Amino acid sequence: MKLVHFVGANGVPFRVYNPMLRHLEQQGFQVKGHDLFEQIRGKSDWHDMISHYSGEVRSSSQGASEVVGVGHSFGGGVVMCAAARSPKLFDKVVIFDPPMFSLPKRVAFAALLKYAPHLAPRAFPPLQATLRKQSEWESRDHAAEYLRKRGLFKGMHPEVFEAFLEHGLRPKRESSEAQSETEEGGNNGPEGGATASSAGGGSSVELTFSPELEARLFETCPMDVP
Numbered sequence: 001m002k003l004v005h006f007v008g009a010n011g012v013p014f015r016v017y018n019p020m021l022r023h024l025e026q027q028g029f030q031v032k033g034h035d036l037f038e039q040i041r042g043k044s045d046w047h048d049m050i051s052h053y054s055g056e057v058r059s060s061s062q063g064a065s066e067v068v069g070v071g072h073s074f075g076g077g078v079v080m081c082a083a084a085r086s087p088k089l090f091d092k093v094v095i096f097d098p099p100m101f102s103l104p105k106r107v108a109f110a111a112l113l114k115y116a117p118h119l120a121p122r123a124f125p126p127l128q129a130t131l132r133k134q135s136e137w138e139s140r141d142h143a144a145e146y147l148r149k150r151g152l153f154k155g156m157h158p159e160v161f162e163a164f165l166e167h168g169l170r171p172k173r174e175s176s177e178a179q180s181e182t183e184e185g186g187n188n189g190p191e192g193g194a195t196a197s198s199a200g201g202g203s204s205v206e207l208t209f210s211p212e213l214e215a216r217l218f219e220t221c222p223m224d225v226p
Contacts, residue, residue, distance in 0.1 A: 001006065003064040004031045005057050007075030011037075011130075011207070012213040015167040016100055017072070019159040029068070032060055036078060037217070046220055050148035054082045057089055068092045072100065074217060099221055103168075106221075113219055120219065127218045136172055137205040143169055143205055193194075 004024055008014045014033030021031045031121055034056060036049050047077075061067045071079035076098030083093050091176040101109070112120055120127060137143040147153045153161060 001064050002029045002066040003061055004029045004068045004070050005053075005061075006031060006033045007036060007053065007071040007077075007078050008033075008157070009073035009075060010217050011168075011209045012072075012164070013167045013208055015161045018163050019157065028045065030064075030131050032056075034075075037213055046078070046217075049080055050081045050085065053078055054086055054089060057082070066091045068094065070094045071096075071098065073097045073194075077221070103222070109221075118217075124218065127215055130211050130214045130218065133207075133211045133214075134206065138204055140165060140169060140203070140205050168208055169205045170208045172206045 006014055006017065006021060008017055012033055019032065024031050034053055036053055057067070057069070060111075067090050069079040069083060069092075071077070072095075076095030077100075079093055079095055080088075080098055083090055093146075099214070109124060110119070112123055134146065137146060144161075148156075148161065153164075154162070
């Protein structure tokens with residue numbers, strides 16, 4: 001059995017990548033996706049999240065003839081850190097668009113977050129863009145109309161765009177419920193949770209992973225890899 005452990009980009013549930021992951025399955029790989037966003041709640045950095053991912057890889061890879069770590073963007077950073085920490089964790093690693101910064105830039109950004117956090121969005125454009133992102137819509141149809149005209153969604157493959165509408169959105173929750181979930185660290189991913197399609201085309205929807213949680217991941221990018 002050849003096994004792939006996949007982690008997607010910041011704010012993107014792994015099931016959004018299903019059209020791509022199906023191609024891996026057709027090539028004879030068994031694919032296990034990981035949504036690790038919950039591991040960052042209340043933490044000061046990525047280390048607990050990386051440890052959690054490494055533990056899941058170890059526990060589910062028994063008997064595999066080949067174990068491959070695959071990650072995109074944020075996921076590429078997680079896979080890279082896990083592999084650096086435990087060189088025997090994977091037989092192969094495939095990462096694309098990982099968040100890689102020089103040591104001087106990492107040190108400067110860490111100092112900025114510590115002493116002048118209000119200036120961080122200006123110094124790091126992806127963080128600024130995340131905090132300004134629209135996160136809720138009147139309906140799934142409104143969300144689709146809005147998103148397909150924006151940024152990376154413009155050139156997105158139709159199957160992937162539909163997968164994002166299915167798994168990257170969820171029925172909008174009341175503010176008290178969302179606050180309770182944030183404090184308790186409840187399931188914020190598609191596993192075991194509602195998706196946008198279950199709300200119907202006319203019900204209010206929101207991003208599965210909030211911009212605040214995405215920003216938290218940017219702000220806590222590890223300064224001391226691995």
